[in-house]
Amino acid sequence: MANPGLKAYPGTRDFYPDDMDFRNWMAQKQRSVCERFGYREYGAPVLEYLDLYLRKSSEEIVSEQLYIFTDRGERKVAIRPEMTPTLARMVSSRPQQYILPLRWFSIANFMRYERPGRGRLREFYQLNVDLLGSDAISGDVEVLALACDIMKEYGAAPTDYVLRFSDRRLLDHSFSELNGDQLRELGRILDKKEKLNPEDFRKTVDDLGGQWQKKDLVQRVETFYELSLEKADGNPILEYLREIRDRLSEHVSVESFKFDPGIVRGFDYYTGLVFEMNDTDPSNARALFGGGRYDKLLSQFGKETIPAVGFGMGDVTLQDFLEVHNLRPALNEKSSLFLTMFSEDLARDTEKVAARLRSAGIQVELALDGNRKLGKQFDLAEKKGHSHAGVMGPEELANDAIRIKNLKTGEQKDVSVSDLDSSALAGI
Amino acid sequence: MANPGLKAYPGTRDFYPDDMDFRNWMAQKQRSVCERFGYREYGAPVLEYLDLYLRKSSEEIVSEQLYIFTDRGERKVAIRPEMTPTLARMVSSRPQQYILPLRWFSIANFMRYERPGRGRLREFYQLNVDLLGSDAISGDVEVLALACDIMKEYGAAPTDYVLRFSDRRLLDHSFSELNGDQLRELGRILDKKEKLNPEDFRKTVDDLGGQWQKKDLVQRVETFYELSLEKADGNPILEYLREIRDRLSEHVSVESFKFDPGIVRGFDYYTGLVFEMNDTDPSNARALFGGGRYDKLLSQFGKETIPAVGFGMGDVTLQDFLEVHNLRPALNEKSSLFLTMFSEDLARDTEKVAARLRSAGIQVELALDGNRKLGKQFDLAEKKGHSHAGVMGPEELANDAIRIKNLKTGEQKDVSVSDLDSSALAGI
Structure with a gap:
C-alpha cells in the first residue's frame, strides 16, 4: 500500500459490515445466554490508572503486554488488558449499593501488546461473566453450565469443544512442602507444559527440583498429573471437583468436559476452581476461554472479602472456532x-x-x-x-x-x- | 476514598447495570433507525497510527485533546478522538470491494483530553452515520431526516430540539476577497460566537479586520448573519439550502429545524452542508450532534474523490437531553x-x-x-x-x-x- 495512512495498527481489525454483523451476532448470543441466567450487563472505561494493574494482573501482562503511557495531566495510565481488576474496582467502590450475590457480565474491547498470530491479536473483544458474593459450589457449577450453554447457543456439537477444569488448591495440597513463591513458579511451568516438548518440560522441572533441593520433583509432578476423580481417596479437593463434575453432567454432555490437573491458569488471583475451554479441532490451539474462582481479589480493593468466580471469552479464538466448525451464519438476509x-x-x-x-x-x-x-x-x-x-x-x-x-x-x-x-x- | 485504586480515570464512566441498560437502549434505537434507512454497521480499532489524525482532524483535537503515545514497538499511536479519519481510511483501503453509494454507521467509544463538565467527558460513545459516494442533494436531505428520526425514535417532541444548518461555502461566497487562511480563521471565530459575549465577539472581528486591512469586516459579518432563505436573491448556496429546507419540511416539523449562517463547525474538512442539533432546554448548552458534507477528505487517502456527508452524535449530551425531557425509560422490567x-x-x-x-x-x-x-x-x-x-x-x-x-x-x-x-x- 503506497499510503501508510491506510493501514490499521498491527494486531487490530477493521470490522467491515459483514464482519461487524458477525461480531454483533456473537455478542448477541452471549448476551442472551447471560440474561437467561439472570446476569446483568455492565460497562467500564477503556483507560484506567496504571496502578490498578500493577499488583492485580499477571506479571507477563504488566511487564510485557500492557499499553502504558502518561497523559497530558502527568497521570500514569493503561489501556485495559482484561476486565477483572476493573470489575473488582467497580464492585468495591459501591459496597452498600448492591445486594449479593451479584451476577454481572460485560462485552468490551481490550488491548495487549502480543505478537499477532492465529487466535491472538492486540485488540480483542471479550465477554466477561462473573458471579460475586457466593462461595457455594452451586456458583461454580452455574458458571461452568453457563459457559457450556454459550457453546450450545452457537450450535456447537458436544464433541466440538472440551472444557477442562481443575482447582488451584490441588497444587498446594500436592506440594505442601513448597513455599508460596515456589508454588507460583511451579504453577507457571505447569501452565506452559503444552507449549514445551516433553523433554524440555521434564528438564525444566528437574532443574527447579535441583535448585530447591527437592530431588523427587519430577516424580512428584508425574504423580500429580495422574490425579483422578475416580480415586479421590479422601482428598477434599478432588471430592469437590467430583461433585462439580457430577452436577455438571446433568446439564452438559460428558464428552464436553473433563478434569485435568494440568490446568493452572496464568493469573495469580485464582484461589479454587480453574478451567479452560478448547476447540477439539487441532487447527485452533489457543484456549477459547478460561476462568476460575478468585475469592481474595476483591479484598485488595475494599474492606470486605467478596468471593467470586467467573471467566473471560475472547472473540478471536471464538471466531476461528465458529468458522472451523461451519457455525458462522449467513446474516443480513432480511428483506429490504x-x-x-x-x-x-x-x-x-x-x-x-x-x-x-x-x-x-x-x-x-x-x-x-x-x-x-x-x-x-x-x-x-x-x-x-x-x-x-x-x-x-x-x-x-x-x-x-x-x-x-x-x-x-x-x-x-x-x-x-x-x-x-x-x-x-x-x-x- | 481511602484506596486510590477505586477511582475511575477522570472524565470516564463506570456503567453500572442500570446505566448500561440505558446506554444499550440508546444505541439500539440509533441502530434501528439507521437500519431502516438501509445503513450498515461497521467497527474499527480504538487505537490508530498518530499519522491518521495529523492533517485530518481539527487542530484543537490534535494539539490539545489527542491521547498520544509511543508503543513498545516505537510506533507513534493515538486513541481515536473521532471516527471520520478511520472511516476514510477503511473505505479508501478497499476501493474495489464496495458499491457506491455506501451507507454506513458505527457506535463506538472515543477519547479526548478535555476538561470534564456538563455534556462533556473524556471518554464518550458516539454514533457516526455516513453516506459515501453521492453528492446529490437527496443525500443531504436523507442524512438530516435520519438525524431527526432518531430524535423522534426517542420520543422527543418537535420543540424539544432544533436542528440548525448552513453551508460552508456561504462563507467563501460572502467573503470572496479573503484568502483560504483568513477564511479558516474567520470560520473559527464565528464557530465560537456563542461562547463569547457580543462585545468580545465584535472586538475580535474588528481586530481581525484591522490586521487584514478590511475595515468593514464587522459590518460584513453582521450582514452575513442576516442572510435568509427568504431572500436567496440568486445566491446559489442559499437556493440550495432552501431546497433542503423545503424537502425536509415534508418529513420533519418546521419547529425542529432552521437555517443559521453562524453554523460553521470546527473541522476543516467540511465542504458544503454543515449542521448542529441543540437541545432547546437551556440547561444543555452543548450541541447534541453535528455533521456535514466533506467531499474532499477521502481523496487524501485514495486515488478517488468520494463525496461524503454524515454526522456524529455523542452519548453524553444525548443522555442529558433524554433526562431533562423525561425520556429516559424504565428498563429491566421484564418478568423473571x-x-x-x-x-x-x-x-x-x-x-x-x-x-x-x-x-x-x-x-x-x-x-x-x-x-x-x-x-x-x-x-x-x-x-x-x-x-x-x-x-x-x-x-x-x-x-x-x-x-x-x-x-x-x-x-x-x-x-x-x-x-x-x-x-x-x-x-x-
Missing part, C-alpha cells in the same frame, strides 16, 4: 427495499414514500439520483443484495401506490401507500 | 424468576429445573445456598426485583412440578415442569 427515483422532479414525493415505508418498519434504501436510468437503478438494487425494488412514477403517484418487484422471483405488485405495514414485502 | 433452593440435597434437582426453565426462554436466577431459610430466599427475590419466585421441594419434585409465586400479587400456582414454555410466567 431499494426505492428507485423515477426522475429528479419526483425526488420529493419519493422521499415522502420512503418515510412512510420506514414508519411501517420496512428497511428502505433510497436511490439518490433521479437522472439515472431506471434499469441501472435496478442493477444497483440487485448488486446491493436487496430482496425488493420499488418504483414510484407519475402513474403510481396519481394512485397513491408504489410498484414493488421481488428481485429474485421477478413477481411484481402495486401496493397502496396508505395501507402499508411491516408485512408489505412478505406477500410479494 | 428467582428459583429458591429448598435444601442442599435438592441442589442438583433444582439446577436441572433451572436449566429446563431457561431452555423454555425464561430468565432464571438461581439461589445458591440451600441452607438458607426459604423466607430469606423470598426476601432476596423481592429485593432483587424479580417478578416471580419458584419453589421446588420434595413434594413438587415428586410431581415433576414447580410452585411459582407472583411476587406482586401473591398469587401462586403449581406448574408442570415438562409443560413449560416461554409464557409460563405470564399466566401467574
Whole structure:
C-alpha cells in the first residue's frame, strides 16, 4: 500500500459490515445466554490508572503486554488488558449499593501488546461473566453450565469443544512442602507444559527440583498429573471437583468436559476452581476461554472479602472456532427495499414514500439520483443484495401506490401507500 | 476514598447495570433507525497510527485533546478522538470491494483530553452515520431526516430540539476577497460566537479586520448573519439550502429545524452542508450532534474523490437531553424468576429445573445456598426485583412440578415442569 495512512495498527481489525454483523451476532448470543441466567450487563472505561494493574494482573501482562503511557495531566495510565481488576474496582467502590450475590457480565474491547498470530491479536473483544458474593459450589457449577450453554447457543456439537477444569488448591495440597513463591513458579511451568516438548518440560522441572533441593520433583509432578476423580481417596479437593463434575453432567454432555490437573491458569488471583475451554479441532490451539474462582481479589480493593468466580471469552479464538466448525451464519438476509427515483422532479414525493415505508418498519434504501436510468437503478438494487425494488412514477403517484418487484422471483405488485405495514414485502 | 485504586480515570464512566441498560437502549434505537434507512454497521480499532489524525482532524483535537503515545514497538499511536479519519481510511483501503453509494454507521467509544463538565467527558460513545459516494442533494436531505428520526425514535417532541444548518461555502461566497487562511480563521471565530459575549465577539472581528486591512469586516459579518432563505436573491448556496429546507419540511416539523449562517463547525474538512442539533432546554448548552458534507477528505487517502456527508452524535449530551425531557425509560422490567433452593440435597434437582426453565426462554436466577431459610430466599427475590419466585421441594419434585409465586400479587400456582414454555410466567 503506497499510503501508510491506510493501514490499521498491527494486531487490530477493521470490522467491515459483514464482519461487524458477525461480531454483533456473537455478542448477541452471549448476551442472551447471560440474561437467561439472570446476569446483568455492565460497562467500564477503556483507560484506567496504571496502578490498578500493577499488583492485580499477571506479571507477563504488566511487564510485557500492557499499553502504558502518561497523559497530558502527568497521570500514569493503561489501556485495559482484561476486565477483572476493573470489575473488582467497580464492585468495591459501591459496597452498600448492591445486594449479593451479584451476577454481572460485560462485552468490551481490550488491548495487549502480543505478537499477532492465529487466535491472538492486540485488540480483542471479550465477554466477561462473573458471579460475586457466593462461595457455594452451586456458583461454580452455574458458571461452568453457563459457559457450556454459550457453546450450545452457537450450535456447537458436544464433541466440538472440551472444557477442562481443575482447582488451584490441588497444587498446594500436592506440594505442601513448597513455599508460596515456589508454588507460583511451579504453577507457571505447569501452565506452559503444552507449549514445551516433553523433554524440555521434564528438564525444566528437574532443574527447579535441583535448585530447591527437592530431588523427587519430577516424580512428584508425574504423580500429580495422574490425579483422578475416580480415586479421590479422601482428598477434599478432588471430592469437590467430583461433585462439580457430577452436577455438571446433568446439564452438559460428558464428552464436553473433563478434569485435568494440568490446568493452572496464568493469573495469580485464582484461589479454587480453574478451567479452560478448547476447540477439539487441532487447527485452533489457543484456549477459547478460561476462568476460575478468585475469592481474595476483591479484598485488595475494599474492606470486605467478596468471593467470586467467573471467566473471560475472547472473540478471536471464538471466531476461528465458529468458522472451523461451519457455525458462522449467513446474516443480513432480511428483506429490504431499494426505492428507485423515477426522475429528479419526483425526488420529493419519493422521499415522502420512503418515510412512510420506514414508519411501517420496512428497511428502505433510497436511490439518490433521479437522472439515472431506471434499469441501472435496478442493477444497483440487485448488486446491493436487496430482496425488493420499488418504483414510484407519475402513474403510481396519481394512485397513491408504489410498484414493488421481488428481485429474485421477478413477481411484481402495486401496493397502496396508505395501507402499508411491516408485512408489505412478505406477500410479494 | 481511602484506596486510590477505586477511582475511575477522570472524565470516564463506570456503567453500572442500570446505566448500561440505558446506554444499550440508546444505541439500539440509533441502530434501528439507521437500519431502516438501509445503513450498515461497521467497527474499527480504538487505537490508530498518530499519522491518521495529523492533517485530518481539527487542530484543537490534535494539539490539545489527542491521547498520544509511543508503543513498545516505537510506533507513534493515538486513541481515536473521532471516527471520520478511520472511516476514510477503511473505505479508501478497499476501493474495489464496495458499491457506491455506501451507507454506513458505527457506535463506538472515543477519547479526548478535555476538561470534564456538563455534556462533556473524556471518554464518550458516539454514533457516526455516513453516506459515501453521492453528492446529490437527496443525500443531504436523507442524512438530516435520519438525524431527526432518531430524535423522534426517542420520543422527543418537535420543540424539544432544533436542528440548525448552513453551508460552508456561504462563507467563501460572502467573503470572496479573503484568502483560504483568513477564511479558516474567520470560520473559527464565528464557530465560537456563542461562547463569547457580543462585545468580545465584535472586538475580535474588528481586530481581525484591522490586521487584514478590511475595515468593514464587522459590518460584513453582521450582514452575513442576516442572510435568509427568504431572500436567496440568486445566491446559489442559499437556493440550495432552501431546497433542503423545503424537502425536509415534508418529513420533519418546521419547529425542529432552521437555517443559521453562524453554523460553521470546527473541522476543516467540511465542504458544503454543515449542521448542529441543540437541545432547546437551556440547561444543555452543548450541541447534541453535528455533521456535514466533506467531499474532499477521502481523496487524501485514495486515488478517488468520494463525496461524503454524515454526522456524529455523542452519548453524553444525548443522555442529558433524554433526562431533562423525561425520556429516559424504565428498563429491566421484564418478568423473571428467582428459583429458591429448598435444601442442599435438592441442589442438583433444582439446577436441572433451572436449566429446563431457561431452555423454555425464561430468565432464571438461581439461589445458591440451600441452607438458607426459604423466607430469606423470598426476601432476596423481592429485593432483587424479580417478578416471580419458584419453589421446588420434595413434594413438587415428586410431581415433576414447580410452585411459582407472583411476587406482586401473591398469587401462586403449581406448574408442570415438562409443560413449560416461554409464557409460563405470564399466566401467574
